Amino acid sequence: MTALTSEVLYRLSKSKLASFEHCPKRLWLQIHRREEARFDPDTLARFRIGHGVGAKAQQLVPDGIMVEAVPDIQAALERTASLLANEPSRPIFEATFQREDVLVRADILEPDGQGGWRAIEVKASTRVKPYQLADLATQVWVMQGCGVSVTGAFIRHLAESIMWTRPDMSAVRFRDTDVTLPIRRYLENRAAVAAAARKAIRGPEIELEMGRHCQSPFKCEFQEHCTKRRDLPLLAR
Numbered sequence: 639m640t641a642l643t644s645e646v647l648y649r650l651s652k653s654k655l656a657s658f659e660h661c662p663k664r665l666w667l668q669i670h671r672r673e674e675a676r677f678d679p680d681t682l683a684r685f686r687i688g689h690g691v692g693a694k695a696q697q698l699v700p701d702g703i704m705v706e707a708v709p710d711i712q713a714a715l716e717r718t719a720s721l722l723a724n725e726p727s728r729p730i731f732e733a734t735f736q737r738e739d740v741l742v743r744a745d746i747l748e749p750d751g752q753g754g755w756r757a758i759e760v761k762a763s764t765r766v767k768p769y770q771l772a773d774l775a776t777q778v779w780v781m782q783g784c785g786v787s788v789t790g791a792f793i794r795h796l797a798e799s800i801m802w803t804r805p806d807m808s809a810v811r812f813r814d815t816d817v818t819l820p821i822r823r824y825l826e827n828r829a830a831v832a833a834a835a836r837k838a839i840r841g842p843e844i845e846l847e848m849g850r851h852c853q854s855p856f857k858c859e860f861q862e863h864c865t866k867r868r869d870l871p872l873l874a875r
């Protein structure tokens with residue numbers, strides 16, 4: 639069992655909070671035992687398609703400005719603050735914000751024309767899923783904590799399904815679903831989720847039974863690790 643000290647600082651992110659909400663042990667493993675992750679071909683294909691769909695969504699917003707995390711994330715935070723102040727009428731890709739130790743990069747931040755911003759999360763699915771609401775709520779919670787006026791939240795998802803084995807990105811079309819109201823209940827518990835995740839990663843490896851959550855909403859990359867560990871006698875863990 640790995641002993642950890644509370645002095646070690648770990649930065650959280652939208653995807654880390656999503657991992658924690660999926661399974662606290664998964665987040666612990668992503669931070670402390672990344673080398674144990676095993677991604678199957680389906681998952682890797684899903685990542686590739688997600689990147690392609692994200693790039694396509696950006697192409698359809700020609701006046702958007704990309705925030706690069708170069709040379710580091712601090713530069714992205716500063717560039718975002720500068721764009722919000724100096725380019726209030728241009729959409730921003732990967733706008734970067736940090737609230738306490740939680741870092742997020744918003745897929746698309748679009749001016750609402752009245753001094754506020756709409757947060758748009760691009761997803762390679764044809765319908766909105768509950769975990770996507772939690773993801774977007776994390777982003778909005780962080781942005782609000784940074785003083786950004788977020789007046790709307792949208793999932794930009796696929797208007798029609800695509801062929802996962804041979805996706806034709808030129809045929810991809812999007813549809814926006816307004817989730818400004820549905821994310822409210824997730825916004826209320828973001829601080830508590832972040833606090834629980836922080837606590838979990840500073841402790842020893844979490845012992846949790848495997849179950850259906852290992853397959854849904856995603857196939858977890860640590861199934862091999864958890865299966866091996868489940869088969870160990872308690873004293874050997």
Ligand code: SF4
Pocket residue numbers: 660661662663664667846847848849851852853858859860861862864
């Ligand atoms: S395999 Fe299951 S129990 Fe293990 S980290 Fe993944 S989701 Fe959690």
